[in-house]
Amino acid sequence: MARAVDELTALLGDDRVRDHPLDQHLFAKDAGLRRGGAPIVVFPESSDEVAAVVKIAGAHGMPIVARGAGTGLAGGAVPQEGSLLVVLTRMNRIFEIDEVGRTAWVGPGVVNLDLSEATADRGLHFAPDPSSQSACTIGGNVATNAGGPHCLAEGSTVAHILGVELVTADGSTVILGGEAPDTPGYDLRGVIVGSEGTLGIVTKVLVRLTENHLDAATLLMAFDTIEDAARTVSEVIAAGVVPAALEMMDKPMCVAVENFVQAGYPTDAAAVLLADVLGHPAGTAASIELLSDIAVRNGATSVRVATDESERALLWKGRKSAFGAIAQAAPDYYLNDTVVPRTRIAEVISKTYEIAERYDITLMNVFHAGDGNLHPLVSFDAAEPGMTERVVAAAREMVTVAVAAGGTLSGEHGIGFEKRDLMSSVFSPEDLDAQARLREAFDQDGVLNPGKVLPEGSRCFDWGPA
Amino acid sequence: MGWVTEWAPTKVELDACIDCGLCLPVCPTFQLTGDEAASPRGRLTAMRAVDEGIMVVDERFGEIMDFCLQCRACEVVCPSMVPFGRAMEGAKAEVVAQLPDARRAFKRSVFGRALRVRGLVTMASWMAAGAQRTGIAPRLPGLLGRIAGLRPIPIPVPSTRGRTWDPDGIPKGTIALFSGCVMDPWFSEVHVAVIQLLRTAGFRVVAPEKQTCCGALAAHEGAAYDAADMVERNVQAFEGFDTVVVDAAGCSAHLKAHAGGDGASLAARVVDATELVASLIAEGSLPTIDVDRGPVAIQDPCHLRHAQRIVDEPRAILRAAGYQPVEIDTHGMCCGAAGAYQLSHPETSDELGRRKADQVRTTGAKIVASANPGCEMQLRTHLDATVRVAHPVELYWEAVSEARVIAGN
Numbered sequence: 036m037a038r039a040v041d042e043l044t045a046l047l048g049d050d051r052v053r054d055h056p057l058d059q060h061l062f063a064k065d066a067g068l069r070r071g072g073a074p075i076v077v078f079p080e081s082s083d084e085v086a087a088v089v090k091i092a093g094a095h096g097m098p099i100v101a102r103g104a105g106t107g108l109a110g111g112a113v114p115q116e117g118s119l120l121v122v123l124t125r126m127n128r129i130f131e132i133d134e135v136g137r138t139a140w141v142g143p144g145v146v147n148l149d150l151s152e153a154t155a156d157r158g159l160h161f162a163p164d165p166s167s168q169s170a171c172t173i174g175g176n177v178a179t180n181a182g183g184p185h186c187l188a189e190g191s192t193v194a195h196i197l198g199v200e201l202v203t204a205d206g207s208t209v210i211l212g213g214e215a216p217d218t219p220g221y222d223l224r225g226v227i228v229g230s231e232g233t234l235g236i237v238t239k240v241l242v243r244l245t246e247n248h249l250d251a252a253t254l255l256m257a258f259d260t261i262e263d264a265a266r267t268v269s270e271v272i273a274a275g276v277v278p279a280a281l282e283m284m285d286k287p288m289c290v291a292v293e294n295f296v297q298a299g300y301p302t303d304a305a306a307v308l309l310a311d312v313l314g315h316p317a318g319t320a321a322s323i324e325l326l327s328d329i330a331v332r333n334g335a336t337s338v339r340v341a342t343d344e345s346e347r348a349l350l351w352k353g354r355k356s357a358f359g360a361i362a363q364a365a366p367d368y369y370l371n372d373t374v375v376p377r378t379r380i381a382e383v384i385s386k387t388y389e390i391a392e393r394y395d396i397t398l399m400n401v402f403h404a405g406d407g408n409l410h411p412l413v414s415f416d417a418a419e420p421g422m423t424e425r426v427v428a429a430a431r432e433m434v435t436v437a438v439a440a441g442g443t444l445s446g447e448h449g450i451g452f453e454k455r456d457l458m459s460s461v462f463s464p465e466d467l468d469a470q471a472r473l474r475e476a477f478d479q480d481g482v483l484n485p486g487k488v489l490p491e492g493s494r495c496f497d498w499g500p501a
Numbered sequence: 502m503g504w505v506t507e508w509a510p511t512k513v514e515l516d517a518c519i520d521c522g523l524c525l526p527v528c529p530t531f532q533l534t535g536d537e538a539a540s541p542r543g544r545l546t547a548m549r550a551v552d553e554g555i556m557v558v559d560e561r562f563g564e565i566m567d568f569c570l571q572c573r574a575c576e577v578v579c580p581s582m583v584p585f586g587r588a589m590e591g592a593k594a595e596v597v598a599q600l601p602d603a604r605r606a607f608k609r610s611v612f613g614r615a616l617r618v619r620g621l622v623t624m625a626s627w628m629a630a631g632a633q634r635t636g637i638a639p640r641l642p643g644l645l646g647r648i649a650g651l652r653p654i655p656i657p658v659p660s661t662r663g664r665t666w667d668p669d670g671i672p673k674g675t676i677a678l679f680s681g682c683v684m685d686p687w688f689s690e691v692h693v694a695v696i697q698l699l700r701t702a703g704f705r706v707v708a709p710e711k712q713t714c715c716g717a718l719a720a721h722e723g724a725a726y727d728a729a730d731m732v733e734r735n736v737q738a739f740e741g742f743d744t745v746v747v748d749a750a751g752c753s754a755h756l757k758a759h760a761g762g763d764g765a766s767l768a769a770r771v772v773d774a775t776e777l778v779a780s781l782i783a784e785g786s787l788p789t790i791d792v793d794r795g796p797v798a799i800q801d802p803c804h805l806r807h808a809q810r811i812v813d814e815p816r817a818i819l820r821a822a823g824y825q826p827v828e829i830d831t832h833g834m835c836c837g838a839a840g841a842y843q844l845s846h847p848e849t850s851d852e853l854g855r856r857k858a859d860q861v862r863t864t865g866a867k868i869v870a871s872a873n874p875g876c877e878m879q880l881r882t883h884l885d886a887t888v889r890v891a892h893p894v895e896l897y898w899e900a901v902s903e904a905r906v907i908a909g910n
Binding site for chain 1 (some may be wrong): 581
């Protein structure tokens, strides 16, 4: 390892190679619960440097894990012990913006919201908006196929990535996808998005930019029961008006958030829905009316419409601070990420409440109701003996309930370590084997982010070449 | 070995952080480096590792803590409301206690000891005044070169301590003035503006003799015991005053945060000059001048905006003076002065200073308002002489006195 450090230092300089135990400790974890370990951390600043780093790691037999801002929740960027951690935050240049074609080439370290701010004066933005958008990087968005409230109407990250520059496991650099609407050959861009750093390291991203909307309004609707709120969601979608975003928060969540932002979230309602309607003023006015009618018909106790930009921003700040705000309740949290059919939201939520009660844990809910992407959130103190195990067991039951209701494991956070061993609950051995063979095609020796996404034994059928 | 002082970060403070990372983008040092070890979350993780006995306070720990500007921008965006500034002061106290080295000992003697010795401050001021008058100031090397950011220091070196100013009529109350350590000799015009405005509003102003430096710089450099002594002395000096006005944001933030505890808490009686003047304008005790004086760029001192969440008041004061406040930075990024930081990390400080100066230049405004002496010096160092740097209260007082002269004529 000392040789690897020397070679990396010769390449990057002292300042961009770290191996002090304290640095190792700081980079051993993301925003989730699990801790790994990386003996060496490097900060490349260009695609060439990444390629050279990958070659050095290969020569010393070190696995490689890429990391952005470390806001992930599924452990995707948590290095397996002994890995070389490649931090991409310094690759944060916006190379070019094509205003007419509405695309941009950006570094993987560009912060999601910074890209939208940089293109705002051209009337454009990058549509995927995870709650961590002020901090998370585009590279991480690509790795996890990140979602966000506004992905209901706009689609998740995969719909906004046209191409990537990728450094492969052997250190060569390739371009996958491109500016053409439908690039010839296999859609390898689509394969890379959501691959969590297991197929290569993305060193440049060609993103699709979306036009800013002429008019916007945010509705905050309060309900006495989660069922009323859930029925409203189903009816809104069935009515054919897809709001830009449609989010639900339960009572404990509203209380925590209101304590931080004082945005006027009701703290006595069982559930609130937060909806964004965007578009032409005539269209938004009609949508507001329709949404309000449906909400009231389904028992909404209040409907507040924010058209003023600062009031809208405050309401959304509340929603996007939810995950941090729960720390007021206890020092640790575990955030689940499951998807269920919209028609079964109320039923699945009430089952998760039952599970929480059975395990005696504090549960809050904040989620993308419009696309059925649930985020049961458990607030706890890991210092309490046996607590973490209890929380993880409860979370697994919540996933099982979602899957049994016709849902799936993960909406947007990725699989990482967290959901890896649950993959077999939604995929057959044949399915997993197909995925494992794809991975082998990119990374024969399994050096890229090992131990993530696919459970051990995925490659259970010996169908490959002898 | 863990912690060794009573100031150490506490488990409650550290446990409040849940690693969400929302603090990263507003942290100036993370922005410059993209480095977890230079982020609030990374620093808290390092503190927690020591607290849990996984790591020790070693040179690398010290380096990581020393690289923090202590601007507290992270506190504003933290949904878990981590008291980061307090925890960092504790960590710095630990670094000083556990890693005695010459550089830190020197800083401690300057900020923990010398600043409260008036004779030393006055002597340094005479020397600086001399350097300004002989013209060698801009050519001084290293640390001494920083005096290029100072206003011209009057000779003899002025002091407000032990003095009283009465209004024209019967006083409607008494307000104590916090004189500060270097505010008195180096920024006397700001004191004059505050005193004259309070007199105009009908108050008697008293600057108690026995007060001393607030201790903010000492606390930021880990000289926690010295800082506590200074706070104690100020608590005694300001006993009996209902309102204590402080015209340096770093000092008002520090006194509000630390001079608490007892029943007649000084912290609760401290008010920043921008808050006080803005409220006197709002209630009509001070005038609103209806003259268009043009644009003024606003620089928010971190310890005004992030530590005290005072944002509207300086803008209201400037508008009342007839200026149009021009925003330079939506997030209120630190200018890099950060108290003693500009001395210990000149490269980082200069980089942030250049960025801030560029933001000011982009507005085209020929005046920039800043309510803190450290920021003022930093701005002056990085801007050329065509841009004036002044305290918002000072700009307002000029407008008020000018309006009076016109009215008098």
